[in-house]
Amino acid sequence: MLKKRVAMQDIAAETRLFNSRAAIAMLIVCCLFSVILVNMYNLQVRSYQDYQIRSEGNRIKVLPLAPNRGLISDRNGILLAENRPVFSLELVPEQIDDIDATLARLAALIEISEEQQQDFLQQVRQQRRFNSIALKERLDEQEVAIISVNLHRFPGVTVEARLSRHYPFGDLFTHALGYIGKINTNDLQRLEEQGVLANYAASREIGKLGLERYYEEQLHGTMGFQEVEVNNRGRIIRVLRSVPARSGKNIRLSLDVGLQLTAQQTLNENRGAIVAMDPRDGAVLAFYSNPSYDPNLFVHGISSTAYNALLHSPDRPLINRATQGIYPPASTIKPHLALLALETDTVQPDTKIWDPGFFTLPNSDHRFRDWKRGGHGWVDVYSAVAQSCDIYFYDLGIKLGIDRISDYMRQFGFGERTGIDIHEEASANMPSRGWKRARFNQPWYPGDTVPLSIGQSFWTATPLQLAVSTAVIVNKGMMPTPHMAAELHSADSNELVDPGLRPGVNVIDERNWDIIADTMVRTVVTGTARNAFSNTTYTSGGKTGTAQIVAIAQDAKYDADALDERLRDNAMFIGYAPAVNPTVVFAVAVENTGGGSSVGAPVGRQFLDYYFSAGVNSNE
Amino acid sequence: MNSTMVDPAQRSGKFAAFHIDLPLLLGLLALLTFGLVILYSATGQSEAMMKAQVIRLGVALAVMVGVAQLDPQTIRRWAIALFSVGLLMLVAVLLFGYVGKGAQRWLDLGFMKFQPSEIMKLAVPMAVAWFIASHNLPPRLWHLFIGFMMCAIPTLLIAKQPDLGTSLLIAMSGVFVLFMAGMSWRLISFIAVLVSAFAPVMWYFLMHDYQRQRVLTFLNPETDPLGSGYHIIQSKIAIGSGGVNGKGWLQGTQSQLEFLPERHTDFIFSVLSEEFGLIGVIFLLAIYLFIIGRGLIIASKAQDNFSKLVAASFTLTFFVYVFVNIGMVSGLLPVVGVPLPLVSYGGTSMVTLMAAFGVLMSVSTHKRMLANV
Numbered sequence: 001m002l003k004k005r006v007a008m009q010d011i012a013a014e015t016r017l018f019n020s021r022a023a024i025a026m027l028i029v030c031c032l033f034s035v036i037l038v039n040m041y042n043l044q045v046r047s048y049q050d051y052q053i054r055s056e057g058n059r060i061k062v063l064p065l066a067p068n069r070g071l072i073s074d075r076n077g078i079l080l081a082e083n084r085p086v087f088s089l090e091l092v093p094e095q096i097d098d099i100d101a102t103l104a105r106l107a108a109l110i111e112i113s114e115e116q117q118q119d120f121l122q123q124v125r126q127q128r129r130f131n132s133i134a135l136k137e138r139l140d141e142q143e144v145a146i147i148s149v150n151l152h153r154f155p156g157v158t159v160e161a162r163l164s165r166h167y168p169f170g171d172l173f174t175h176a177l178g179y180i181g182k183i184n185t186n187d188l189q190r191l192e193e194q195g196v197l198a199n200y201a202a203s204r205e206i207g208k209l210g211l212e213r214y215y216e217e218q219l220h221g222t223m224g225f226q227e228v229e230v231n232n233r234g235r236i237i238r239v240l241r242s243v244p245a246r247s248g249k250n251i252r253l254s255l256d257v258g259l260q261l262t263a264q265q266t267l268n269e270n271r272g273a274i275v276a277m278d279p280r281d282g283a284v285l286a287f288y289s290n291p292s293y294d295p296n297l298f299v300h301g302i303s304s305t306a307y308n309a310l311l312h313s314p315d316r317p318l319i320n321r322a323t324q325g326i327y328p329p330a331s332t333i334k335p336h337l338a339l340l341a342l343e344t345d346t347v348q349p350d351t352k353i354w355d356p357g358f359f360t361l362p363n364s365d366h367r368f369r370d371w372k373r374g375g376h377g378w379v380d381v382y383s384a385v386a387q388s389c390d391i392y393f394y395d396l397g398i399k400l401g402i403d404r405i406s407d408y409m410r411q412f413g414f415g416e417r418t419g420i421d422i423h424e425e426a427s428a429n430m431p432s433r434g435w436k437r438a439r440f441n442q443p444w445y446p447g448d449t450v451p452l453s454i455g456q457s458f459w460t461a462t463p464l465q466l467a468v469s470t471a472v473i474v475n476k477g478m479m480p481t482p483h484m485a486a487e488l489h490s491a492d493s494n495e496l497v498d499p500g501l502r503p504g505v506n507v508i509d510e511r512n513w514d515i516i517a518d519t520m521v522r523t524v525v526t527g528t529a530r531n532a533f534s535n536t537t538y539t540s541g542g543k544t545g546t547a548q549i550v551a552i553a554q555d556a557k558y559d560a561d562a563l564d565e566r567l568r569d570n571a572m573f574i575g576y577a578p579a580v581n582p583t584v585v586f587a588v589a590v591e592n593t594g595g596g597s598s599v600g601a602p603v604g605r606q607f608l609d610y611y612f613s614a615g616v617n618s619n620e
Numbered sequence: 621m622n623s624t625m626v627d628p629a630q631r632s633g634k635f636a637a638f639h640i641d642l643p644l645l646l647g648l649l650a651l652l653t654f655g656l657v658i659l660y661s662a663t664g665q666s667e668a669m670m671k672a673q674v675i676r677l678g679v680a681l682a683v684m685v686g687v688a689q690l691d692p693q694t695i696r697r698w699a700i701a702l703f704s705v706g707l708l709m710l711v712a713v714l715l716f717g718y719v720g721k722g723a724q725r726w727l728d729l730g731f732m733k734f735q736p737s738e739i740m741k742l743a744v745p746m747a748v749a750w751f752i753a754s755h756n757l758p759p760r761l762w763h764l765f766i767g768f769m770m771c772a773i774p775t776l777l778i779a780k781q782p783d784l785g786t787s788l789l790i791a792m793s794g795v796f797v798l799f800m801a802g803m804s805w806r807l808i809s810f811i812a813v814l815v816s817a818f819a820p821v822m823w824y825f826l827m828h829d830y831q832r833q834r835v836l837t838f839l840n841p842e843t844d845p846l847g848s849g850y851h852i853i854q855s856k857i858a859i860g861s862g863g864v865n866g867k868g869w870l871q872g873t874q875s876q877l878e879f880l881p882e883r884h885t886d887f888i889f890s891v892l893s894e895e896f897g898l899i900g901v902i903f904l905l906a907i908y909l910f911i912i913g914r915g916l917i918i919a920s921k922a923q924d925n926f927s928k929l930v931a932a933s934f935t936l937t938f939f940v941y942v943f944v945n946i947g948m949v950s951g952l953l954p955v956v957g958v959p960l961p962l963v964s965y966g967g968t969s970m971v972t973l974m975a976a977f978g979v980l981m982s983v984s985t986h987k988r989m990l991a992n993v
Contacts (some may be wrong), residue, residue: 014757015920017802018928022920025800025936029912032943033905038665039950044898051860058857059873231877 049067060240061230064202068163070248072177072211072539074257075285075486075616081212087144088137090121094129095156102154103135109150110135110143118379130235132158138300153379165205165299171310172260175320176253176284176484178210178422179295199223203244208298211251211318211484214421222249247490254283254486262610263288266603270593272571273321273463274607275482276586277605278617279471279576281498282480284420286607289321290368295341323418323425323464327589329455330545331388332466332574333409335473335516337453338381339505340408341396342512344448349515352378357393361398361446368394368450371546385519385528388544388596390454397453402444405452406432411505412469413479413601414461420482428465431458455545470574472504473520474541474582479504517541521579526603529573532601534612537580538612542604544596545572568592573600577608583617584608637689640986641918644815646978647911648684648962652677654904655963661870662884662891663965669884673965680974687978691986692927693981696750699926702739703747703770709736710777737786738775738972745793745937749929757925758802767798784831785956789944793937800932801925834954851881855949859893866897884965886957889949904963913937918984927983934976941973 002395022230045053060080072081089106096102103117116136123133128230139147139159147159165180165544167173183191183206191197200206202223207213224245229237254277267290276286293310310318319325357375358367367446370376370390377441384392397405417432428436431452433444451457462468464482472479488495509515520541524533528544547570571590576582586607611617635642653654656673663669669989687695713726713736726735748767754760759767778787799808823832837849858874867873872894883891892900915935922928941961946955959966961973 010756014802014925017757018925018932019920021800021802022916022932025932026913026916029909029936029939032939033909035952036905036943036950037902039952040859040893040898040901043856043950044863044893044901048863051857052863054857058854058879059877229873229877232879238875249744341978386798519718597964 001245004502044481057069059229061236063226063228065203065224065226065243065245066204067223067245068247069165069180069205070219070221070488070490071216071250072219073250073252075252075254076256077252078257080167080169080253080255080257081177082166082168085161085167086137086164087139088160088162089135089139089143089147089306090158090160091135092130092132092156092158093124093127099124104155106135106147106154109137109146110136128234131577142536154322154522166297167295169257169260169527170287170294170296172257172264173255174210174292174295175289175322175424176210176287176422177295178212178214178424179208179298180205180212181208181298182301185575205299209424210422214423215249215251215485219251222246237454249488249490249493249495251485252487252489253484254278255287255484256285256614256615258610259286259607259616260288262286262607263405264290264292266606267590268474270590270599271315271321272588272590272593272603273325273519274586274588274603275322275467276469276584276607276611277467277480277482278551279474279480279582279585280501282468282471282481282501283486284484285611286586287322287484289325291315291317320422320424321424321463321589323462324422325462325589326364326426326428326460327463327570327572327591328457329414329459329461329466329591330547330570330572331454331461332543332545332572332587333414333455333461333469334385334388334393335520335543336409336412336469337393337396337400337405338353338385338519339473339507339512339516340400340404342381342515343507343509344404346396346399347381352380353384353392353395355379357391359391359394359450359580361450364447364620366447381515382519382522382534383518383527385543386522388523388528391432393453394450397449398446398505400453401590402431402433402449402452405449406430408505408585409459412472413465414459414469416465418462418464418468420464421485421497426462428460428462429458449617456548463587463589466572466574466589468586470576470587473513474585475501475504475577476510477503477505477507502582517579520576524575528597529575529601529604532597532605536576536608538608540574540575540608541582542575542577542579542601544601545574546595546597546600547571547572548590557619569594571596571599571603575604575605575608577611586610624754636985638685639981639985640685641688641692641914641981644911644918644977644981644984647907648974651904651907651911651962657869658892659884659965661872661873661895662888664822664876664878666859666868669965676966676970680971683971684974684978684981686753687975688985689796690978690982692922692930692979692983694838695930695982696753696926699743699746699750703743706736706739706743707774707777709739710774712736714780720725726737733970736776737774737781737783737790738968740778740790741786741793741937741972742934742976744774745933746792746930746979747913748797749926749933752797752801753925753929758804761807764798764803764807767794771795779826782828782831784827785944785958787978789937789940789958792940793933793945796933796936797929800919800929800936817963829855834956837955838938851887851955852949852951854879854881854952855887855890858887858890859950862894862897864898866893866895866900871894871895886945886955887949889946889960890963892963893950897910908939908942912936912942915980918980922983931980931983933981938973938976960981 019060068083070405071079075078093099094393106112112135120133120135127133144159167177182204187206191200199222207216207219222245224243227241228239229236259276263286271290273289274286279285297306355375357370357372357373360367360477375391376387376389379389380391409430415427417425417427436442436444448457468479468482478501480501483497483498483499487497523529523538524542529542533540549567549569571593573588573596576585588600588603590599591604621836660670661672718957748770752767755763771791774789775787778790804894854874858880872891874894875883875891880887880890912935916932919928919931919935922931941958944953944958945960946958950954960967962970
């Protein structure tokens with residue numbers, strides 16, 4: 001049967017069948033090749049742009065380059081904040097045959113702790129083998145030298161330098177400069193809100209405090225980048241394009257190293273602050289708060305022990321006393337009140353008041369006492385300021401009333417931030433009826449006005465506010481905005497910082513300014529500061545103040561020695577020099593040491609002596 | 621038959637004496653040369669790998685020429701024997717095969733490791749063709765059934781290794797024989813329906829997790845750009861970014877910077893597409909089309925059914941390799957691990973392919989003598 005069928009095989013029909021099947025097969029082959037071609041056309045022609053971009057995205061990586069931070073110098077160009085190279089010992093695992101042996105040999109040369117070695121080995125496991133990994137950071141000079149001379153014996157080992165912020169004067173400028181520190185999550189959030197986060201891609205540190213923080217934008221500079229070609233493991237094959245980073249602007253301050261040192265030396269062991277500025281433009285010449293601390297501790301991350309010691313020190317070194325120190329201004333505001341009294345015709349220059357040594361309000365037998373037992377006798381506005389007569393101002397205060405005092409003193413800048421170029425500033429307090437209602441839910445009593453008239457009770461001010469108010473006096477009403485930065489300069493630009501003067505106090509009678517200035521000159525010539533300012537080579541004006549920290553019981557004598565040190569009086573002093581066309585105004589606060597004339601004024605004197613002998617501001 | 625019939629082999633004169641089909645040889649040499657050019661770039665200009673590949677090519681060409689010397693009738697007589705030996709080896713692999721890359725595919729012969737599935741690539745279509753050609757065409761239903769069984773047994777054995785890709789290709793090479801033999805369209809439609817019904821069964825019961833993952837990744841590679849979708853995404857980027865003109869030889873960033881995985885083996889087509897662009901792709905497809913066309917012409921001019929069926933099956937299987945590889949690297953098909961025939965770096969499959977072309981040459985050059993008998 002089978003054989004028969006073979007014999008009946010129709011070769012022609014079979015060939016036709018096969019050929020038709022072969023033709024169909026060829027047709028299918030062509031169809032499927034067309035499908036491939038259409039797909040290729042879609043990929044290589046229609047989606048070319050898209051895949052081109054993705055291909056570039058694969059191979060091209062952008063590496064950010066950190067800009068160098070701008071330098072900060074004093075008025076004479078002495079560097080206060082600089083960038084110093086710090087050295088670290090780094091290894092490239094790929095280039096090292098035996099890492100353990102290399103570590104052992106390195107540890108024989110310089111001290112490398114077990115912890116550093118473990119951290120390093122962990123990094124080796126986590127990172128790409130061609131990446132450089134730090135074994136020890138911040139090598140000292142000797143270690144750098146030892147490693148450097150032996151480097152030829154260690155293939156794959158390098159000493160890498162990078163720049164790190166350094167404050168060569170240590171604690172002298174801390175409260176002005178502040179410091180930089182590692183960027184944390186809060187900083188990142190702030191940068192993102194400001195829309196400048198991208199510029200920080202390569203930066204590790206950011207201004208945390210003081211000028212470093214206030215001028216962060218200018219000091220930081222503009223990030224550069226390197227466009228590199230990488231392979232699938234991220235190794236850099238070649239550099240395609242490089243845009244260098246633009247360094248931040250350098251800042252020249254109006255501060256003077258010599259004046260700062262004088263301020264530090266005169267305050268010595270005492271807590272307090274000295275602020276001095278040029279009244280003509282608000283350029284701050286000295287800005288020192290004592291005690292201070294070393295800002296270099298914060299640059300590389302301060303240890304918690306060291307930080308806690310600073311935080312919990314009874315001397316509160318972290319507080320910026322120049323702008324955050326809230327002191328009762330005490331008698332230093334008497335010239336200001338005297339001006340208000342003259343302006344409002346509450347008193348005339350020749351009006352005389354009898355000072356029996358105490359003051360009582362009508363229908364009250366509470367005695368507000370003068371600092372001088374027995375009183376000053378007859379006093380006019382000149383002697384009242386120069387001798388710092390309390391009774392004269394108690395009387396004035398009651399006659400002026402809280403509303404006029406509060407409004408007028410605000411025009412001198414009390415109760416308001418001065419707008420100095422750091423963020424750490426308190427507004428202190430210029431009380432008013434509304435303030436007392438809000439604060440204590442109580443009405444304002446005449447008994448509140450009496451101590452207020454000698455700068456006590458609710459009235460507080462920062463040393464900087466006192467210096468600004470003094471500038472308003474010598475400027476005859478014009479108020480400067482204090483600023484420590486004088487000039488921002490980069491390679492291609494130079495920008496002077498000059499916020500200018502703004503109207504502070506308007507007077508009806510211009511001559512009243514001269515009267516007030518005269519009372520302050522009399523203070524240093526014949527008044528409470530005459531001892532401190534005897535035999536000066538320059539003329540000056542000033543006002544002492546002694547702020548009571550504790551209320552003294554009726555009829556009790558204040559005995560400094562018997563009081564706990566921290567309850568003793570604060571010494572305050574404001575001053576200006578020369579007497580005609582002043583070039584400097586300043587304020588001094590010394591905590592818990594005694595009176596304005598015995599402590600405050602002598603500090604001011606030493607300060608001014610240096611100012612004139614060194615000719616700090618004489619070029620202007 | 622007519623001895624005056626002008627045959628390409630006859631025209632080729634000297635080559636015919638050595639049983640070489642000149643057009644097919646030229647097509648293959650063009651492909652191999654172009655393949656080496658691409659491979660040089662795809663191996664990162666590795667001279668050692670080039671040397672190994674050239675040696676392999678020499679061996680494969682020698683095998684081809686050797687096989688071409690055999691008479692198709694001799695091949696027909698050996699077909700069933702080769703098939704039987706292959707089946708035994710597949711069973712042996714499952715029993716004590718060498719495990720590599722998670723699959724049991726290799727048989728250690730002492731001096732070399734050997735994949736019996738490579739034998740089956742040749743033996744299955746040859747055995748099925750032998751069986752079908754021993755009866756009149758078109759085959760009867762029960763002949764077809766036996767033919768299917770001859771495909772199914774080795775397919776299942778190989779699928780169990782597991783090597784799903786190869787098993788499906790082998791099954792296909794057998795089915796091509798049945799199709800070319802004139803299996804009725806009704807039966808073809810019926811089987812198509814059956815296969816689609818079988819697909820879910822395969823998905824849930826027969827496929828391994830990694831195989832299912834491949835299919836899922838194929839359906840949407842972007843869902844897992846760094847995981848299993850990485851290969852196909854990088855491959856499409858390489859192809860697409862080549863554009864019309866390509867980035868230039870040795871200039872492909874995707875391939876030279878190694879973003880493209882398996883660049884010298886399965887994904888070598890992407891290297892070509894990136895560096896030579898659409899123009900290079902068309903050139904390569906033209907060579908493939910020429911070889912396939914020549915193969916089908918040889919098949920249709922063969923003078924006995926066995927030769928016709930074997931030649932056509934080998935040619936179509938060769939096409940399937942090309943289509944599956946290009947389809948997989950360009951995102952048309954799931955990644956199944958099929959190399960680009962005669963271009964990808966690698967050994968055994970190249971020798972097997974060239975042996976198949978040796979059979980084609982034998983068919984092409986022996987028929988006049990057969991006709992004279």
